[in-house]
Amino acid sequence: MNDIALTCKNIEVDFEGFKAVGGVDLELRRGEVHFLIGPNGAGKTTLVDAVTGLVGYTGSVLKDGEELRGKKVHHIARKGIGRTFQTATVFENLTVAQNLDIAAGSGRGPWSLLRRRRALPAAVTDTMERIGLADHADTLAGILAHGQKQWLEIGMLLVGDADVLLLDEPIAGMGHDERETTGRLLHDIAAERAVAVVEHDMDFMRANASRVTVLHGGTILAAGSVDEVSADPKVQEVYLGTSDHKEAADAAAA
Amino acid sequence: MSKFLQSRLGAWTGFAAAAIGLFAVAPLIMSGFRLGLFAQFICYAIVAVGIGLAWGRGGMLTLGQGVYFGMGAYLMAMHLKMADAEFRNGPGAVPDFMELAGVRELPAYWVPFASPAFTVAAILVLPTAVAVLLGLAVFKRRVKGAYFAILSQALAGAFAIFLIGQQTLGGFNGLSYFRYFFGFAINDPVNQQMLYFIAAGVLLAVVAVSLQLRRSRYGELLVAVRDSEERVRFLGYDSANIKVVAYAVAALFASVAGALFVPVVGIISPASIGIVPSIMFILGVAIGGRGTLLGPVIGALAVAWAQTTLSEQFPSAWTYAQGLLFVVVIALLPGGISSIPALARRIRVKNRPEPVEATA
Numbered sequence: 065m066n067d068i069a070l071t072c073k074n075i076e077v078d079f080e081g082f083k084a085v086g087g088v089d090l091e092l093r094r095g096e097v098h099f100l101i102g103p104n105g106a107g108k109t110t111l112v113d114a115v116t117g118l119v120g121y122t123g124s125v126l127k128d129g130e131e132l133r134g135k136k137v138h139h140i141a142r143k144g145i146g147r148t149f150q151t152a153t154v155f156e157n158l159t160v161a162q163n164l165d166i167a168a169g170s171g172r173g174p175w176s177l178l179r180r181r182r183a184l185p186a187a188v189t190d191t192m193e194r195i196g197l198a199d200h201a202d203t204l205a206g207i208l209a210h211g212q213k214q215w216l217e218i219g220m221l222l223v224g225d226a227d228v229l230l231l232d233e234p235i236a237g238m239g240h241d242e243r244e245t246t247g248r249l250l251h252d253i254a255a256e257r258a259v260a261v262v263e264h265d266m267d268f269m270r271a272n273a274s275r276v277t278v279l280h281g282g283t284i285l286a287a288g289s290v291d292e293v294s295a296d297p298k299v300q301e302v303y304l305g306t307s308d309h310k311e312a313a314d315a316a317a318a
Numbered sequence: 319m320s321k322f323l324q325s326r327l328g329a330w331t332g333f334a335a336a337a338i339g340l341f342a343v344a345p346l347i348m349s350g351f352r353l354g355l356f357a358q359f360i361c362y363a364i365v366a367v368g369i370g371l372a373w374g375r376g377g378m379l380t381l382g383q384g385v386y387f388g389m390g391a392y393l394m395a396m397h398l399k400m401a402d403a404e405f406r407n408g409p410g411a412v413p414d415f416m417e418l419a420g421v422r423e424l425p426a427y428w429v430p431f432a433s434p435a436f437t438v439a440a441i442l443v444l445p446t447a448v449a450v451l452l453g454l455a456v457f458k459r460r461v462k463g464a465y466f467a468i469l470s471q472a473l474a475g476a477f478a479i480f481l482i483g484q485q486t487l488g489g490f491n492g493l494s495y496f497r498y499f500f501g502f503a504i505n506d507p508v509n510q511q512m513l514y515f516i517a518a519g520v521l522l523a524v525v526a527v528s529l530q531l532r533r534s535r536y537g538e539l540l541v542a543v544r545d546s547e548e549r550v551r552f553l554g555y556d557s558a559n560i561k562v563v564a565y566a567v568a569a570l571f572a573s574v575a576g577a578l579f580v581p582v583v584g585i586i587s588p589a590s591i592g593i594v595p596s597i598m599f600i601l602g603v604a605i606g607g608r609g610t611l612l613g614p615v616i617g618a619l620a621v622a623w624a625q626t627t628l629s630e631q632f633p634s635a636w637t638y639a640q641g642l643l644f645v646v647v648i649a650l651l652p653g654g655i656s657s658i659p660a661l662a663r664r665i666r667v668k669n670r671p672e673p674v675e676a677t678a
């Protein structure tokens with residue numbers, strides 16, 4: 065399965081004269097984990113914001129051939145585009161099960177909303193299993209560990225039947241084991257979905273990317289396989305310039 | 319204990335106890351005058367239940383519930399005045415206060431309020447519809463937080479000023495001297511007790527509705543919107559619609575409370591619905607605990623009682639005390655009185671490393 069789920073054509077985002085994204089083309093395919101990398105301020109998050117309807121843009125975004133530009137945030141989400149945020153955003157005062165049940169229910173009618181939940185939908189229990197939170201069904205999301213929150217947020221997209229997942233720094237703040245688990249989870253869910261991952265961590269990228277797009281200053285610097293991109297002199301230049309800083313940051317985080 | 323209260327059986331037991339207290343005990347131990355006062359406080363408590371839903375659960379700081387309270391009250395008062403006029407001078411008669419002001423012809427918008435059915439329908443539908451329209455306009459534009467609070471408060475102020483200007487609604491003095499409530503003489507103590515029973519019954523009903531909403535999936539969704547509206551939208555929900563429902567239910571409760579307030583108290587004027595009364599509604603909810611089911615009720619009753627007792631003795635001091643109380647509660651005890659048991663438990667647990675789980 066390698067069909068194109070999402071096509072972005074010539075996306076431009078203009079913040080009052082400042083071009084945060086300046087003409088980006090991107091294709092996301094089902095079955096792939098597509099990494100979006102680039103230095104701070106490259107426009108990665110802004111690109112995700114544009115696709116999901118949070119900021120206005122020019123150009124075109126097609127999901128399975130249907131234009132998404134101009135649609136409202138919740139309509140785009142209903143088309144199967146799911147996203148996470150750079151800082152994990154879950155409903156802290158609700159339990160893991162409640163978080164997932166809400167995420168599963170955007171299609172519910174008023175009648176089922178106004179009644180009490182009798183049992184957890186199968187999709188919710190399956191997803192809790194999948195994201196490793198089966199033992200935490202009744203734990204408040206607010207007291208989960210950092211990494212668990214990020215898994216929960218991914219789980220919320222899965223249970224909501226998103227088939228294009230845009231994940232903004234999903235392993236930020238995770239330890240080594242949690243990263244490995246997340247990597248496996250990404251490949252697992254990419255089997256029948258298109259997954260895009262915004263990340264700074266190069267090791268994680270090398271280990272998990274099916275395809276890489278490098279953004280810099282709002283435009284695409286390079287795109288291709290991990291090896292192609294790594295060998296690209298323009299990419300080396302951008303990353304050599306920041307690599308000291310990057311390694312220092314990594315060392316500080318460890 | 320808290321598990322028990324959350325269970326179905328617990329809820330029924332709680333309602334049964336409240337019903338016995340309201341319907342059997344209160345009429346026994348209170349004089350007619352006290353019972354009338356209690357009925358008035360219950361009207362405030364009904365407003366508070368709605369605020370608990372919209373603010374406590376939905377995060378919408380509804381600083382202007384006086385608008386909906388006032389709508390319900392004036393709609394009811396118009397009917398009562400029409401009924402009185404009809405009783406004295408036959409159908410189509412002009413209410414007494416208009417006669418005094420020299421109005422000979424009944425204004426057209428008063429005419430339908432001769433009908434009790436129309437009036438009840440208007441009380442239920444009109445404020446709710448206004449809340450839906452206003453809510454859609456405001457929430458779709460993503461007006462929230464302090465902006466929403468200021469907007470709703472300004473609305474209450476504007477509504478009171480508008481009413482002061484309406485001579486055919488009694489202007490500054492409002493509407494008063496009601497003789498009959500749907501055919502029952504209001505000054506008859508038996509009927510006054512009946513009004514109290516109606517208010518108490520409505521209070522139980524709105525608490526039941528609020529409980530069901532809190533426990534439903536909608537209730538969870540409302541909390542989700544309160545805590546992270548953006549996340550909810552990115553999951554495919556139109557968060558504005560979710561908020562509008564809670565806001566409209568709160569408006570409906572306020573309207574019904576206003577409608578009951580009129581025969582219970584015997585007067586409605588702009589002074590009872592403007593900014594200051596609206597803040598008093600919020601104050602009770604804040605003090606009682608906006609996040610809980612019964613906190614708003616308890617807080618509203620307590621504030622109304624304090625206001626009645628204290629404002630008689632220290633009329634001007636009460637206003638300041640009210641403001642001070644609000645600030646203190648918001649700053650030091652954001653969960654209100656009802657958060658004290660949980661807080662105490664947490665402190666106790668902190669002091670004793672091994673908490674006993676079995677009794678939970």
Ligand SMILES: Nc1ncnc2c1ncn2[C@@H]1O[C@H](COP(=O)(O)OP(=O)(O)OP(=O)(O)O)[C@@H](O)[C@H]1O
Pocket residue numbers: 079082084102103104105106107108109110111150
């Ligand atoms: N709402 C906004 N208004 C104005 N400028 C903005 C806005 N949002 C982002 N920007 C700017 O757009 C540029 C791209 O930001 P963006 O957040 O997309 O970068 P990023 O690639 O996600 O960076 P990071 O790796 O630090 O998350 C930055 O220069 C940022 O300051």
Ligand SMILES: [Mg+2]
Pocket residue numbers: 108109110150232
């Ligand atoms: Mg970013």
